[in-house]
Amino acid sequence: MAGVGPQGERRFANGLRSERGLVYACGPMTTPLLLDVAAVIAGALPPQAAVDPAELAQWLSRPPDPALGDLALPCFKFAKALRKGPPQIAAELAAALAGSPSFARVEPAGGYVNLTLQLGAAAAIVLPPLLRGPLTVQVTRRERVMVEYSQPNTHKAFHVGHMRNLCLGDALVRLLRADGYDVIAANYLGDVGAHIAKCLWWYLDVLDDAGRVPPAAARGEWLGELYGAASNQLSAWEDAAATGDAAAAAALARAKARTTEILLALEARDPELTRVWQQTRAWSLADFDEIYRWCGVEFDRVFYESEVDEPGLRLVDEFLAKGVFVQSDGAVGIVNDEIKHMPFFMLRKRDGTSLYATKDLALARLKFEEHRIDRSIYVVDSRQSDHFRHVFLTLRKMGFPQAERCEHVPYEMVELPSGPMATRSGNVILFRALRERMVGHVLSHYLAKYRGEWPDEEIETCAHLLALGAIKYGMLARDVNQKIVFDLEAWLELEGNTGPYLQWTMARSGSILRKGQEQGLAVDLALLQDPARLREVLGALGQPEERELVTALDGLRPALAQAAAGLRPSVVCGYLHELAKSMNRFATSKQCRVLQSEGDVRTARLLLVAASHEALRWGLAQLGIVAPPRL
RNA sequence: GCGCCCGUAGCUCAGUCGGAUAGAGCGUCGGCCUUCUAAGCCGAAUGUCGCAGGUUCGAUCCCUGCCGGGCGCGCCA
The missing domain is CATH 1.10.730.10 (Isoleucyl-tRNA Synthetase; Domain 1)
Structure with a gap:
């Protein structure tokens, strides 16, 4: 970080430095100050109240008007034990607390006691933990937890929709670490499947040698465009075929046959196609790496769909033999009656190939066995809530005790003012465009005045941090169950x-x-x-x-x-x-x-x-x- | 049809163990830079908390039923 100042500034510089944790001698949801206050109050209450200071600390709230005091204690909960009305309890408690060195003022108000803290004493409790340091984040809990997030598909473009997941998962990793957990940040890349075949069909069959050259700076994004073009073409043919267009129907049939051929060839490890797959896949991965670097996100373990594909099929055989899974119409799955509106969870298609669900089971087993995790968190959009209920139920029936500690963190989608994001209609903001517009706006509107005064490097760093801060905060500030309408112009305002x-x-x-x-x-x-x-x-x-x-x-x-x-x-x-x-x-x-x-x-x-x-x-x-x- | 989520100020949203006069940002109107950063601060206006019942001393919050919107629902991921 540029511009970290003279001696001694290191401690309070806001640049990069070793992080530290806050260590308190109390439970997580309360604070030393509240506990201190609660202890004083508990001492002033009649013994019949029989209340634990730790619990009492939870009841302390803020008065509606700061002029009334710093803290308020509702006395309604004492009414039963003390057999008195809350206002009377409040009045008596206030009288008992008068003269306490902890408070500058104690006033009963209806069923409440309003407390004004002796500020010096309070500050002497609150400030030191913040001023001590530097410490590192400490593992204080025995549980090892994995957070899986991001999960982009290779051969597809990374866009603002993916940013919500990335920001959310990264924040959860950090929050859980700060809370004392041993956390493994995991990614799970979709590097197999129909979308790959569509992309490669376009790349190999539609483009000529001249067109088959990606721009050096954004090869992954370019691949995503190919996928989008292929997907759009197939949809267009499908639509046309549906209205009786024979030429379109024929073209569609040829393309489908070709994508199936590509898919099968990849599964059969055809050398030539595998080489193309590896090369193009690497372009996407390089893009992702750059995105994660810019976002300041790091993963401890990256899983690939390609590594759980075959294990998934073996697992199906294994649990079919054990009678946990059943056959149905030539397919294999499990019946989870707990999910009444769709009890059958398919795990192997009639053609013998695996599904998304199959791989999720194999992935879960890999997570449990390779990392010995106690708790497994999946950050995936809310449309897949039913899917994960099935996955977790199935894991339990397969005998994995960790299934009880699997959690899906669902979140709602990101849309644009012009509607839901869709590759087909081009209603999408890709990551690079997002980054460039945010950074450009910050530079021209807020940092231009420092040109010449600050080192260029500091200005660039500053623009990066602000653009990133705007994106991350915007993605995190809304509750997960609220849809986000991403309005680039509004987000650029930074006010x-x-x-x-x-x-x-x-x-x-x-x-x-x-x-x-x-x-x-x-x-x-x-x-x-x-x-x-x-x-x-x-x-x-x-x-x-x-x-x-x-x-x-x-x-x-x-x-x-x-x-x-x-x-x-x-x-x-x-x-x-x-x-x-x-x-x-x-x-x-x-x-x-x-x-x-x-x-x-x-x-x-x-x-x-x-x-x-x-x-x-x-x-x-x-x-x-x-x-x-x-x- | 079944399941999940949402409905609070003009707009976007907080309010998740039930507690005082339901809050914030944006927008609107009016103030504040000779003094530590105006990307800021202060003040004003704006509400049938979707509707109707129920539980409770007390409901935006809990329960039931409706209405409106989004998403999901057997061989995609």
């Missing part, structure tokens, strides 16, 4: 709730820290060694914006834990947007100047900015988003 807004916020906080350093005002991390003094210093905080920011920072841990537990990165997006807004309100407030303030206030604010900066960096990192050091 409001976007990745670049968060990246810009980090650059802003980083700028304060950097300028402080230049003025000899470094963040005083030695204070972390002196808790009493730290509390005293942080006691200088008191502005509403500071209060809001401290409580917002406390939410990082639960947000990450919730996202990991629910396999929902959008939770982190929502949280980070709130955090960034808090940070920007703080940074904008005239009452909260950092470098222009003095003494403990300045020291405390520097710590607060540094902690916020780190929280944003760490949160974004779990989404696969990196912010440039300056913007």
